[in-house]
Amino acid sequence: MKYTIKEDPHKNELVQKVIEISGENIxxxxxxxxxxxxxxxxxxxxxxxxxxxxxxxxxxxxxxxxAKTPWICAACFTCTVRCPVGLDLAAVMEAIxxxxxxxxxxxxxxxxxxxxxxxxxxxxxxxFRKFTP
Amino acid sequence: xxxxxxxxxxxxxxxxxKNLEDSTVESARVLGYDFIELPGWTCCGAVxxxxxxxxxxxxxxxxxxxxxxxxxxxxxxxxxxxxxxxCYNNLKRAHIDVMKNRDKLKTxxxxxxxxxxxxGNINVLHYLQxxxxxxxxxxxxxxxxxxxxxxxxxxxxxxxxxxxDEVAIDDREDPHILEDLLKVLGAEVxxxxxxxxxxxxxxxxxxxxxxxxxxxxxxxxxxxxxADVIATSCPLCFFNLDKRQEIAKNKHNDxxxxxxxxxxxxxxxxxxxxxxxxxxxxxxxxSPEEVLKKWL
Numbered sequence: 537m538k539y540t541i542k543e544d545p546h547k548n549e550l551v552q553k554v555i556e557i558s559g560e561n562i563x564x565x566x567x568x569x570x571x572x573x574x575x576x577x578x579x580x581x582x583x584x585x586x587x588x589x590x591x592x593x594x595x596x597x598x599x600x601x602x603a604k605t606p607w608i609c610a611a612c613f614t615c616t617v618r619c620p621v622g623l624d625l626a627a628v629m630e631a632i633x634x635x636x637x638x639x640x641x642x643x644x645x646x647x648x649x650x651x652x653x654x655x656x657x658x659x660x661x662x663x664f665r666k667f668t669p
Numbered sequence: 670x671x672x673x674x675x676x677x678x679x680x681x682x683x684x685x686x687k688n689l690e691d692s693t694v695e696s697a698r699v700l701g702y703d704f705i706e707l708p709g710w711t712c713c714g715a716v717x718x719x720x721x722x723x724x725x726x727x728x729x730x731x732x733x734x735x736x737x738x739x740x741x742x743x744x745x746x747x748x749x750x751x752x753x754x755x756c757y758n759n760l761k762r763a764h765i766d767v768m769k770n771r772d773k774l775k776t777x778x779x780x781x782x783x784x785x786x787x788x789g790n791i792n793v794l795h796y797l798q799x800x801x802x803x804x805x806x807x808x809x810x811x812x813x814x815x816x817x818x819x820x821x822x823x824x825x826x827x828x829x830x831x832x833x834d835e836v837a838i839d840d841r842e843d844p845h846i847l848e849d850l851l852k853v854l855g856a857e858v859x860x861x862x863x864x865x866x867x868x869x870x871x872x873x874x875x876x877x878x879x880x881x882x883x884x885x886x887x888x889x890x891x892x893x894x895x896a897d898v899i900a901t902s903c904p905l906c907f908f909n910l911d912k913r914q915e916i917a918k919n920k921h922n923d924x925x926x927x928x929x930x931x932x933x934x935x936x937x938x939x940x941x942x943x944x945x946x947x948x949x950x951x952x953x954x955x956s957p958e959e960v961l962k963k964w965l
Contacts, residue, residue: 559721576867580879608879611716612867613832617841624833630719644875655874656908657680658755662715663871665726 545595550635554592557631564621565589571615571625581605585615585625588632597635606632607643611666633666643667671697673744674799675737676704679756680712686753686904688949692933693752693796695947699812699940700804704750709736713759716871717766724776730763731777735784737791748803752796752933754903758829761793761836795830795838796933797846797902806853814941815964816855822935823861823896824848825887827906831865841865847932851900854939859894863887868909880909881916888914888927897960900932907931911954928957938964 545551546563555562571585572578583591583605591599600606609629616624637643644667649660674697682690694704711729718726737749751757767774768789778786800809824847831841839846844865848858868887869880887910891899901907911929918924934957937947943965945951950958958965 557720557722576883577869577879580882608872608876610828610867610870610872611719612828612870614828614865614867617832617834624719627719627721634720649874654685654912656685656904657712658715658753658905659871659873659908661680661712662755662905663874665714665716666871667875 543595545593548595548597550597551592551595553635554597554628554631557634558624558627560623560628562589562592562623562628565593565623566621568620570618570620574614574618576612576614577608577610581608585609588625588628589623592628597632600632601636605629607667630666637669640669642669671701671703672746673703673705674746675707675740675744675749677707677710677713677733677737677749677751677756677760679751679753681753681904685908685952686931688934688952689752689902689904689907689931691947691949692931692937692942695942696933696936696940697796699942700808702804705740705744707733707737707749708740713756715755715759717759717762724773727763727766727773728777728780730759731767731774731787732781732784733760734764734791734793735781735787738788739785741791747790748792748794748799750794750796750799752902754795754827754829755905757793757795758836764789764791764793765835795902797830797850798838800850801846806849809850809936810853813854813939815939817851817935817939817964818855818857819963820856820935820961821859821895821897822851822856823859823891823894823899824851824864824932825861825891825899825901825906825910826865827901827903828865828867828870829903847900847902850932851935854935856935859891859896861891861894861896863890868906869913870905870909873905873909873913877913877916880913881920884910884913885917885921885924888917889924892925892927896927898957899927899929900935901929902932914955926955928953928955928960930957930961
């Protein structure tokens with residue numbers, strides 16, 4: 537398959553936004569895969585954490601905006617503490633979510649949450665903070 | 670009267686995790702400390718903002734730290750103890766964050782113009798750190814009245830006591846602090862390889878099935894390693910591992926239930942505090958009464 541990188545990813549506006557919001561140099565990832573191998577949520581993801589960086593490095597943020605992965609990440613920081621180049625992957629996942637949340641996007645509707653009476657407050661506070669603007 | 674120490678309970682301890690609050694405060698009292706609830710505390714926000722420009726997630730935490738700073742001067746002690754993993758993680762991260770980024774602190778101080786500026790001298794500690802470093806395991810050992818001999822416990826740390834590195838209370842890949850405490854209480858600690866793995870956290874609100882799968886794995890492995898109970902310090906881990914066993918059982922025929930307890934409840938039991946006013950077993954979905962009846 538012939539593959540052409542259409543535009544310089546360094547100049548891609550969305551990639552730059554991810555870098556700006558996360559504060560991480562996404563180009564330093566060299567695809568070792570350690571993040572994905574230790575990720576407790578990997579089995580539920582459609583794009584693996586290392587693949588997220590592959591797409592970012594290719595300037596393809598659209599794929600990530602459509603992916604489930606950033607909304608499956610539980611911000612457990614397992615990848616963050618294990619990354620050999622010190623990338624804070626949880627912050628990059630948050631930046632991808634933020635791209636959408638900052639356009640006033642609601643990933644969940646707090647009024648439709650079931651069993652609100654039995655859920656611990658920290659469950660709801662953390663969930664709404666991650667998934668609503 | 671014991672020595673006064675500032676205690677930050679957090680929202681969840683006031684409701685569904687009353688068993689964590691009371692067993693913490695009462696076990697500390699046995700050791701000679703009066704845990705005083707931080708006057709006027711507010712919610713910590715549960716998760717820390719990871720965006721570089723996020724200031725809003727830090728406000729509540731710094732406000733709590735300022736409250737601790739004021740009250741700390743009154744009782745002449747700068748230690749602030751949290752026992753909920755999320756509260757500990759948030760307060761500690763906020764402290765480290767504003768100490769590193771003075772511009773952020775300045776923005777917050779200007780925003781909170783009714784409060785004093787944060788001076789940065791609050792020592793946020795998790796209860797486990799306090800027990801190990803400030804109280805000492807020897808003193809705890811001498812307070813044990815009913816050693817938990819024969820009780821097999823899987824120690825579960827979850828994420829937020831160990832990650833990220835700057836707030837870790839112990840080695841993040843091979844922590845021992847909880848094991849060491851459980852051994853002092855007389856319990857038998859089983860090797861639990863998933864002790865630092867995520868339970869699924871806040872997905873319990875909108876993706877219960879994922880948390881059910883995590884619970885299936887975490888509880889089944891603890892069972893395989895021979896544990897009778899899993900001990901934790903996080904009310905969200907507790908809820909997920911306890912309540913979501915329902916989903917795990919519905920989906921997996923081979924799943925066997927296991928009670929989940931807070932390490933502070935085990936401490937209270939070992940200290941002879943077996944009243945339900947302290948233990949609140951009614952807050953458990955899977956009751957630990959049967960497993961613990963020998964010591965109750």
